[in-house]
């Protein structure tokens with residue numbers, strides 16, 4: 001593990017002061033395990049890196065929305081970048097002040113806009129002319145004014161996976177630069193929106209400085225242009241998207257990323273917002289699983305785990321790679337294996353032909369960098385209950401989401417009475433009723 005807070009002692013993996021094997025004994029496998037110290041370390045790296053007391057570090061809730069995680073970050077002063085009313089609900093529940101919440105996303109419903117207005121959020125990041133009109137109308141209904149920023153689509157190829165690129169002209173996100181001035185004019189004539197800033201977010205898992213530099217300078221240029229035209233632009237939101245770890249040695253780190261933001265703002269009084277998700281949470285979490293068995297296939301050896309693609313979707317969804325290591329190192333021969341889950345899909349494959357010490361059924365294995373877009377993307381495919389989440393801080397640990405029982409999982413399904421009544425003759429409506437055709 002590359003992370004400071006997941007270290008080995010005598011070959012055994014620890015989260016801070018707690019042995020992973022001990023947690024596994026209590027909660028069973030698979031489970032997610034987060035280090036609070038690692039989360040805070042990364043949050044603080046942004047805080048120090050931006051070096052401006054007023055800067056808002058709005059954690060992207062979609063990366064890890066566990067309320068305990070949000071609450072721990074809230075204690076440090078974090079805000080939230082949300083993309084739904086559900087995320088706003090979680091953020092508020094976690095004690096993040098509404099005044100530190102940024103509302104992003106291309107599909108905000110009127111109900112969600114009204115909820116965010118009544119909470120009193122920091123800003124709406126507006127995605128289109130149509131959305132601008134709608135926010136104005138909803139705010140009028142609520143007899144209030146919505147603080148807004150316009151999301152610029154800088155038309156930049158960010159270099160990450162195509163499925164997580166968001167800043168190209170063909171992507172559904174943001175407003176073309178050429179349309180920004182006319183949209184600003186339109187907003188300035190509206191009674192119920194306050195245009196305060198501009199924002200960008202060009203994608204995720206970006207590890208080189210170039211796309212950020214290009215996007216930031218376009219953002220700054222447009223903001224200055226609007227200011228010169230007389231609009232009171234006071235805020236710049238640089239989005240998220242900073243990548244983590246991986247193989248590239250010279251990948252951008254948080255300090256270097258913040259230096260890019262600083263360089264773009266030193267000579268100005270723009271208020272700064274950033275929306276990091278992955279770069280705060282990914283390395284602060286691991287997924288712990290157990291070997292169910294090994295299988296010698298015709299051509300390959302498979303290591304079959306009790307964690308599947310439903311628990312960690314990233315490899316199946318966008319070819320993400322996670323370093324996978326035994327929880328306890330032993331001096332055994334290494335062999336190339338395909339690491340797979342138990343789900344009935346070929347896509348349920350975490351790694352192909354990777355070298356690993358020979359492992360036996362029952363032994364534990366850990367996936368690195370699983371703290372972001374892990375638990376949040378999980379589902380119950382194959383009727384596998386959502387797996388628990390555990391938070392460690394120094395010598396303490398707690399379950400922060402319990403493993404549901406099978407009854408809890410299936411209890412959400414409702415069986416209508418006509419299916420429930422057995423051995424009774426079905427009552428057939430004598431005449432055809434149009435409503436019954438649907």
Ligand SMILES: *Cc1c(COP(=O)(O)O)cnc(C)c1O
Pocket residue numbers: 060062063081104105201203204205239240241242275276277278279372
């Ligand atoms: C997803 C998202 C983020 C966070 O992205 P990371 O890659 O996790 O840092 C920030 N802002 C917006 C608008 C997003 O959609």
